[in-house]
Amino acid sequence: MNMKKSKVTLNHGAGGRQMGLLIRELIVEKLSNGILERLDDSAILKNNLSAGRIAMTTDSYVVSPLFFPGGDIGRLAVSGTVNDLTTSGARPYALSLAFILEEGVSFETISTVVDSIAKAAKEAKVLIVTGDTKVVEAGKGDQIYINTCGIGFIEDDALQISSHNLKKGDVIMVTGPIGNHEIAMLAARKGVDFDMSSVESDVAPLCLPMQKVLVKAKQLIHAVKDPTRGGIAGVLLEMSEHSQACIEIKESAIPIDKGVHAVCELLGFDPLYLANEGKFVIACEESAVAFVEEFFKDAKVIGKVSAQAQAQAQGEGVKKGVFLEVLSGGIRRIAPLETTQLPRIC
């Protein structure tokens, strides 16, 4: 195949020889791991556990544009799914990879994305074991949509990490500055007429550092969430709702890069709602803070599960809520995001 010139046609989705070529030469060769290249209808995996639990998660990625400062749809499709597995305490094991290609997308674009997938999978030490490719007519897609589904193993039955599992006295941490992914996506969009080129997406697989934290502090970590769409506000509200707990965070404690801060000021975005693709929000016992900081160098404590806020809220007849102590010292209740800040950021 002439990689530079070829483009996807409907024939590449038809189950025939052309589809076979595209799958083998553009995709499977780059991701080869001893399982994927069997190309059976199902991948067959060793069951690594004598007991324990399996975590399973899925995400489709429809990000636009495909390439943005700091990453691309391929890196996103691996990172997002291994990070979701990691939030349950699972060790990511295998990913599926499904493409919906728009007629006309170039082989070169696909090839670049698959290279990025291969690199991110290696970084996360996860195998792509099975896949699928569909082609839709021009105008029925947007170059490339990807779905990845991941499974992971939770080897230790004592591990109970869930947004339903916040405890009184927990501190709330974030593993680094917030908002970079969404601002980088904004910068990548056409029509943005000021310089935001300094902001790069934080998209990254976080499974390996989190596994190291869990080795040292597994009983102390109660909940881990990745603040993608809806931002840290979204995941804090979810933790609060699922655990029926009140959370209090301090605006002054929340790490935020200068570039992100500047854009938020200018355009009126609230960084609490901005998407991240390489951060965790963690609820843990105070004694776990040092372990989180050891493996996530930019991690900060930003708040706590608050009995005081709980009591105050109960006075109002509710058992949950997220409360922000703003810079001026006042307290603001965080509301769920009603509408989108920016569509198709992941």
Place this chain on the structure above:
Amino acid sequence: MNMKKSKVTLNHGAGGRQMGLLIRELIVEKLSNGILERLDDSAILKNNLSAGRIAMTTDSYVVSPLFFPGGDIGRLAVSGTVNDLTTSGARPYALSLAFILEEGVSFETISTVVDSIAKAAKEAKVLIVTGDTKVVEAGKGDQIYINTCGIGFIEDDALQISSHNLKKGDVIMVTGPIGNHEIAMLAARKGVDFDMSSVESDVAPLCLPMQKVLVKAKQLIHAVKDPTRGGIAGVLLEMSEHSQACIEIKESAIPIDKGVHAVCELLGFDPLYLANEGKFVIACEESAVAFVEEFFKDAKVIGKVSAQAQAQAQGEGVKKGVFLEVLSGGIRRIAPLETTQLPRIC
């Protein structure tokens, strides 16, 4: 929500309150099973095996139109994935379910599709355990695309079912008449100006009958494939390639419904290449035929792994190939499908 009038907007994909409502009311409520409704980033599943293997498979569904005689995209998305798991001998256990919704698709359409997913999952005794919803702008999708990924357990280490596993002396069976799905899709498309309304898609989950066959005949079944895109020709070629074996089939033995036959005659389609969504092609020892016929009432023996064809082919310097004895008695070598017969049929 007013189900009749509501349509999806970009806000329904933004990770906020509106997305939460759509997911809960239109999707999760209908599929409730004790795991999905936790809405954590990963589903946590019991590991049912003390040893053994896990099968994993994925497919995206971009079928157009969404609703067609005999089925819809929802039934397809469950059936296709559980059938893929079944071809490895696995017992389907859990599915993920990811939607890419086009801005403007009606809540009523989504609701109907989710009802169909719920029904098919119940029929297949499989749980939908995790999911994802994305929204793309009008003109960047086609109402609804679905991805399902499935995992299943292969409980018995003795079970070795694979397209790499054909043995000399195996017979080739198909579990019923071929071509119905693709002809039903053709009938459902606009602009088809003759009556094919009698042909319905065969889309169905086949895991339960196949499990019954395996209980009785597990050592005798060597390969199982579902002949979707590319038809039975495609899967026979794959078996031949993967097992480096020659396969001989008889045209006169291949079951085909009258309606499908009529359309093939009229439009010049070769039914061997037509997609099926509720059939298996099986390679097994002759002693397994009665067991397959017991649980698949319309199953027929259509050919065999042929030493004679093998010898003849080796004379030509090749070790593999699929040979069709046509009605007139001649032998035709089956070639891979070069291009599509009909796009977006699954």
